[in-house]
Amino acid sequence: QSVLTQSPSxxxxxxxxxxxxxxxxxxxxxxxxxxxxxxxxxxxxxHLIYSNDRRPSGVPDRFxxxxxxxxxxxxxxxxxxxxxxxxYCAAWDDSLNAWVFGGGTKLTVL
Amino acid sequence: xxxxxxxxxxxxxxxxxxxxxxxxxxLTFSNAWMTWVRQTPGKGLEWVGRIKSRIDGGTTEYAAxxxxxxxxxxxxxxxxxxxxxxxxxxxxxxxxxxxxLSPNWPHFWGQGTLVTVSS
Numbered sequence: 001q002s003v004l005t006q007s008p009s010x011x012x013x014x015x016x017x018x019x020x021x022x023x024x025x026x027x028x029x030x031x032x033x034x035x036x037x038x039x040x041x042x043x044x045x046x047h048l049i050y051s052n053d054r055r056p057s058g059v060p061d062r063f064x065x066x067x068x069x070x071x072x073x074x075x076x077x078x079x080x081x082x083x084x085x086x087x088y089c090a091a092w093d094d095s096l097n098a099w100v101f102g103g104g105t106k107l108t109v110l
Numbered sequence: 111x112x113x114x115x116x117x118x119x120x121x122x123x124x125x126x127x128x129x130x131x132x133x134x135x136x137l138t139f140s141n142a143w144m145t146w147v148r149q150t151p152g153k154g155l156e157w158v159g160r161i162k163s164r165i166d167g168g169t170t171e172y173a174a175x176x177x178x179x180x181x182x183x184x185x186x187x188x189x190x191x192x193x194x195x196x197x198x199x200x201x202x203x204x205x206x207x208x209x210x211l212s213p214n215w216p217h218f219w220g221q222g223t224l225v226t227v228s229s
Contacts, residue, residue, distance in 0.1 A: 002154060033213035037155075044207055044219040045155065056216040088155055092213055098173055099145065099157035099211065 003028065004089050006102035013110045017077040020105045022089035024070045028100055029091055034072040036065050037088040039104075045088060049074060076107075084109045112136035112218045114208050119223030126198050126227070132191040132208030132220055139189040140164060145211040146182060146193050148204035149222070158193070158206070176202075198227045 005023040012018040022034070034052050037045035047056060049065035052072070064075045072089055089102040118130040132144070143166070146158035159172035161182045170182045181194040191208050205222040 035211075035213060044221050046219070047217060050212070050216060051214045090155070097171055099147070099160075101155040101157065104154045 002103040003093060003096070003100035004091065004102035006087075006089060006105045008103065009106050009108065011108040011110055012076075012079045014079050014081060016079050017075065018079060018107065020074045020076075020087050020107070022072045022074075022102045024072070024089075024091060024100075025093075026070060027095035028093040029067060029070045029072060031094055032092045034065065034067050035090045036063075036072075036074045037090065039086045039088065048087075079109050081109050083107060114210075114218055114220035116206060116208055116220040116223040119206065119225045121226045121228065122198055123229050124198060124200055124227055127194070127196045128198065128225060130193040130195070130206055130208075130223055130225070132193075134189045134191065134208075134210075137210065137218070139184075140186040142210040143212065144182075144184060144191045145209050146191075147207045147209060147211070147219075148202075148225075149207070150204045156204070160211070161191070195225070198225075200227050203227045 036049035038048050039045045048059050048063045052067040053065045062077045066073050086104045086106050088104045093100045113135045115133045122128050141163050143162050145160040149155050159182050161170045179197045183192045203226050205224050207219050207222045209219040210217045
């Protein structure tokens with residue numbers, strides 16, 4: 001059971017928008033920044049969002065992050081087939097003194 | 111270009127030991143807080159532990175499942191991060207990634223190295 005809660009799956013048609021949610025608690029999201037990762041099978045995670053809503057260079061602006069209280073979201077607009085991947089949220093947890101991850105959301109582009 | 115390259119994975123029997131290495135280039139390694147994360151095949155990501163930079167104390171923190179069995183160290187003169195794994199269990203089977211994971215800055219991950227614990 002992951003400390004951060006994500007829906008196991010999400011889907012959308014090409015060109016549409018989809019939002020992936022992640023639920024945390026006061027000891028992680030309530031105090032610390034959220035990171036979002038994209039992972040393709042057999043590869044390392046690649047961070048899409050850091051510091052709640054910042055994009056590393058090279059990440060398209062179709063990807064955006066937000067945080068409100070103890071919940072965070074990753075929004076993907078203009079879905080493309082190459083967006084089909086697993087997406088994970090993460091944050092430092094002050095109570096556990098550990099990085100915690102969501103269980104991952106598998107995005108299917110229909 | 112920032113590169114993190116893990117090595118040292120392999121097949122080990124339960125109760126055995128293994129040391130993983132992570133060679134880092136393209137960033138100021140001595141200033142980086144370095145982290146190990148693992149991923150069980152087909153499953154999600156699990157934090158293993160981290161080591162702070164020497165200037166920030168060089169202290170280590172570990173996840174509960176590995177505390178007392180795993181040890182993280184660093185050689186800033188060689189830009190190498192280590193993960194010493196002792197008393198390995200079958201449930202430690204995973205791909206192990208190193209990263210300069212940070213909540214507030216861009217960061218990078220290695221490609222991972224597979225550790226299989228099996229008799």
